[in-house]
Amino acid sequence: MSTKRGQIQIDGFHSEHVEDRDALAEWTDEKQEEVSSRWRKIVRQLLHDRIALIGGAFVLFMLFWALFSRPLTLYGVTVQPFEVVPYDPMQTRIADPWMSPSLDHPFGTDSLGRDLFSRVMFGTRFSVTIGIIVTAIATVFGVIYGAISGYFGGRVDDVLMRIVDMVFAFPGLVLVLVIVAMLGRGYWQLVVGFTAVGWAGYARLIRGEVLKVKQNEYVMAAKALGARDRKVLFRHIVPNSIAPVIVQATLSIGGVVIGVAALGFLGAGLILPFHVSDVAVERVLRLLRTAPAFFPCRRTPSYRPSNAC
Structure with a gap:
């Protein structure tokens, strides 16, 4: 192998005899194993x-x-026909209001006799799915964005990272609150708001990893063999830089769920009949002194707001 200024020449390699040099950069069976x-x-x-x-x-x-708390229907098609919660979250039982936690009602009942455990599990579906969808979209977009920025560097990196800095210039929850206020309250509005804020963290994280990995010898060898930038980036660099992103993504799901609860507590979350933890806390704060209930406790059917468990 001989070198020239700015070039690498490999003895015995003749580019005119190779029709598609990208195939040389493909993974071998040994790498897959x-x-x-x-x-x-x-x-x-x-x-x-x-x-x-x-x-x-x-x-x-x-x-x-x-x-799987309740049957799920999408566009008129029931994709989940069964339910695992013991009661209908919307069914009222006027004869059983304010029941304390018991085997029949693990979280008790509300003022209308509705089972709180069923309502919390039903509402948690929306919070969890928002967290999963937001994390998936933000991770994919952020990884592509940050990988391109770190790989090409120079002016491309400067411009793309300044956009990321603009996103970080605002408090995340405040920016989501502004977006939700502009788009309106709703499920997909929350997804858009948290995605617009969450992708920047993944972009900055993957950029730092790409800057280190692209200096490795196997990346330089792939470039010398004629692999295109797209193949080098997404076949050799990103797979070896993705580990911290996976860890960050697993932690971010819980963060999004907490963010959804915070917005709901501020009155900017999901609209009823969705029942999530933030709505439950907001409604029963006024009853904390007059009608406390402790979990677990003995069943007291005669429990009313004037009595404590």
Whole structure:
């Protein structure tokens, strides 16, 4: 191999004999086996971590109750015909208002006798799905945006990062509140608001990783073999830079759910009949002194706002 100024020449390589040099930059079977063994190692370590298994099982259990709480219909087609909550969240029982927590009603009932556990699980579906959708969209857009910025550098990097700085110049929750105020309250309005704020963090994170990974020898070798920028970026650089982004994405879902609850507490969240934790807290704050209930406690059918559990 000989070098010239600004060029790398490999002895024995003749570009005129190669019709499509991008194929030379493809992953080999050995690399695919290496990636598979890496994932098997991760799964094996996870199975030996009892704390992680217990936490994961609890999270999956709560997600199951939330996502499958009620039948789900999309565009007139029922995609989920069953329900797992014990009561209809909208069904009123005038004879059973303000019941304390019990086996029949784990969270008690409200002023209209509606089961609070069923209502919270039903409302959690919307908060969780907002968190998942926002995280997915923000991650994909932010990774592409930040990877392009870090790979090309120069003026492209300067312009793209200044846009990211503009997003970070405003408090995230305040910016979401402004967007929701402009678009109106609703499910997809919240998705747009949190996505418009959340992508910038992923862009900055992946950019820093790309700046380090693109200096590796295998990236320079792929360029020398004639691989296009798109192949080099998304075949060699991004897969080796994505680990911190995955960690950030898993943490961001909970952050979005908390953000949705905060907006709902401020009166800018989901519109009724959605019932989420922020709405429940907002409505019962005035009853904290006159009608407290402790969980768990013994069933008291005669419980009323004037009595404490």
